Amino acid sequence: EIVLTQSPATLSLSPGERATLSCRASQSVNSYLAWYQQRPGQAPRLLIYDASNRATGIPARFSGSGSGTDFTLTISSLEPEDFAVYYCQQSSDWPLTFGGGTKVEIK
């Protein structure tokens, strides 16, 4: 099973600041990595697919990078609605797996 490790577990930042979230895979997933945002009480929402492609309707302040085992989600300038939990997920191999999540909270 491919294990995805997200860091940090919690990120405390102010609106307007830059957020950098990390996801490390236990083995290469090539570029088969996605990022999701989950706000409290809501279903997850796809942000980034194939490591660096923004999903439909996702603002340009969200960007993804990386390949192989190391991936980054960057939010260039945090908006109030961006404070949420973010998960990475790999689709390179079965079972499909998620990281444990990074909570971005207001400082």
Added chain:
Amino acid sequence: EVQLLESGGGLVQPGGSLSLSCAASGFTFSNYGIHWVRQAPGKGLQWVSTISGSGDNTYYADSVKGRFTISRDNSKNTLYVQMNSLSAEDTAVYYCAKGYSSGWSGTFDIWGQGTMVTVSS
């Protein structure tokens, strides 16, 4: 508008069974693999099961293999999961999610609102 709507959640006793449904609309259902993903209270996301567009191929997490059965009725645009031998560890919100691209995709682009399954005596 592309939508998924789960139903069938509720309270079930340990060892019991429950069936969930996911009604799809706004896209050609038979062209897409569909997935079940669950989230235990206060925990992260866990993939549960996947079925191909035709229904010919199914995949399961080890934690549910042999107890859960995923299926679909493309004439009704509906996904199902039959859950047997339930335990407290199966307590979670269950989401159905659509594969991002037609054919095969393990990326989930559209999610339902979720249905809560509680296993308790």
